[in-house]
Amino acid sequence: MGVLFVTSKSLGGSGKHITALAEGLRPWVRCELAYFPSGVAQDSELESPFSRVHHFPRKPSFDPGAIAADVAFTARLLAQGGYEAVHTHTSLGGLIGRVAARVCRAPVQVIHTLHAYGADEFTPVPQKWVYWAVEKALDRMTNRYVSPSHYTREYGRRTHVIDAAKARVIHNSLPLQPPSERASQRRRLRGELGLAEDETLFLFCGRFEKQKGVDVLLEAAARVAPPARFRLVLCGTGELQPQLMQQAHRLGLGGRVLWAGWQPDVRPYYAAADVFVMPSRWETFGLVFLEAMNYGLPILSTRTQAVPEVVEDGVCGLLSANEDANQLAANMYSLAMRADLREELGANGRRQLARFSYDEFLRSHLALYRECRVVLA
Structure with a gap:
C-alpha cells in the first residue's frame, strides 16, 4: 500500500517522528514524502527512509498564493494515484495535504x-481564534487523527477544535x-570539556526557541x-x-555554560551527562x-x-511549574547534590521506556493504514 507523507520541515520532533515511522514501516508500506527542504543536514536524515521524495518548489509560507500553489x-501527486492515504504533519503540512486531498477528489x-x-x-487572541477556525474547517477534511498523547486528544475534545472521536492515541517512540x-564516551567528552569528576x-x-524555555533554564x-x-x-541552535x-553573560554564568552548537550525533553528550533538562513552556x-x-538520565522539566x-514527577524526573526558575533551580540543586537520587530516577526512567514501545508504535500505525485500505475497498 502507498502513503504520501506531507510536512513542512525536517527539523524538530516532528522530523524525528516521521523518520522513525517511515523507517519502521518500509517492509509493509510504500512511503513517499512531500516537504520543504531546509538546506540542512537533517534533510537527508528525513528523506532516507522514503522510496520517493517530492520537494515543494518554494520556501514554506502562509501567504494565500503560496499555499494555493503548494x-x-x-x-x-495525489491525482496520479497509488496512494491509499495521505498522512499530514505540522500545521502548514496539514493545511496543504488536507486541502489537496479534497481538491483533487x-x-x-x-x-x-x-x-x-x-x-x-x-x-x-485574536490569532488563536483564526487558527481555531482554520483547524475546525480542516477537521471536516480529516478522516482520522493520530494523537501522540492523551493530553492532545483531550485538548481537542475540550475546545471542540477537532472531532475527538476520530483521534487515536499512539504514543511517540523511537528505535x-x-x-x-x-x-568510554563519558570519560572522553568530559575530559574534552574540562569537567571534574564531582561536577x-x-x-x-x-532548538533555541521560546517554547523550550532556555531563558528560564539560564x-x-x-x-x-x-x-x-x-x-x-546546551546542544542546539536557533533564532x-x-x-x-x-x-x-549578564547573569555571570561564564564558563558554567558551554554552547555546543547543533550536534549531528548527540550520543556522546547523553553519555557524558548526569541530568537532562528541558523546561518547555x-x-x-x-x-x-x-x-x-x-x-538512564533523570529529567528536569x-x-x-x-x-x-x-x-512522571518524582519517579523518573522532577517537574516544576511553567516558567518557575526558583523551583527549577531547587530541583537542579537537589540533583547536583544527590547522586543517589539521580541514580534512582534514571533507573526508573529506563523502565518507563517500555510504555513507549517502538514495535507498538509501528503496529498501531500499520493497523490505521490498513483500516484506510479497507474503507477504500
Whole structure:
C-alpha cells in the first residue's frame, strides 16, 4: 500500500517522528514524502527512509498564493494515484495535504498527526481564534487523527477544535538501542570539556526557541547555590541564541555554560551527562525525553501539557511549574547534590521506556493504514 507523507520541515520532533515511522514501516508500506527542504543536514536524515521524495518548489509560507500553489502541487501527486492515504504533519503540512486531498477528489483517506495545535492556550487572541477556525474547517477534511498523547486528544475534545472521536492515541517512540561504549564516551567528552569528576553535567538538547524555555533554564542556573558544582551544556541552535548568550553573560554564568552548537550525533553528550533538562513552556510529547531515559538520565522539566504523561514527577524526573526558575533551580540543586537520587530516577526512567514501545508504535500505525485500505475497498 502507498502513503504520501506531507510536512513542512525536517527539523524538530516532528522530523524525528516521521523518520522513525517511515523507517519502521518500509517492509509493509510504500512511503513517499512531500516537504520543504531546509538546506540542512537533517534533510537527508528525513528523506532516507522514503522510496520517493517530492520537494515543494518554494520556501514554506502562509501567504494565500503560496499555499494555493503548494496545494496544487500536492493535488497533482495525489491525482496520479497509488496512494491509499495521505498522512499530514505540522500545521502548514496539514493545511496543504488536507486541502489537496479534497481538491483533487482522489480516493484517499486523510490522516493528520496532532504534533501541536496552532490554537492552544499559549496562542494570543485574536490569532488563536483564526487558527481555531482554520483547524475546525480542516477537521471536516480529516478522516482520522493520530494523537501522540492523551493530553492532545483531550485538548481537542475540550475546545471542540477537532472531532475527538476520530483521534487515536499512539504514543511517540523511537528505535532506541541500549547505549554502547557509554563509559568510554563519558570519560572522553568530559575530559574534552574540562569537567571534574564531582561536577554535575546538566544537558539540554533542542532548538533555541521560546517554547523550550532556555531563558528560564539560564535564570535557574544562575540561582543554584553553592556548594553545588555543575556545568550546563546546551546542544542546539536557533533564532534566540544571540539573546540567550547575552543573558548568560549578564547573569555571570561564564564558563558554567558551554554552547555546543547543533550536534549531528548527540550520543556522546547523553553519555557524558548526569541530568537532562528541558523546561518547555509547551510540549505535546517530547521525544528527547525518551532519548534521555534510554541513557538512564533523570529529567528536569515542567508540568505543562503532555510532559507529565511522559515524565512522571518524582519517579523518573522532577517537574516544576511553567516558567518557575526558583523551583527549577531547587530541583537542579537537589540533583547536583544527590547522586543517589539521580541514580534512582534514571533507573526508573529506563523502565518507563517500555510504555513507549517502538514495535507498538509501528503496529498501531500499520493497523490505521490498513483500516484506510479497507474503507477504500
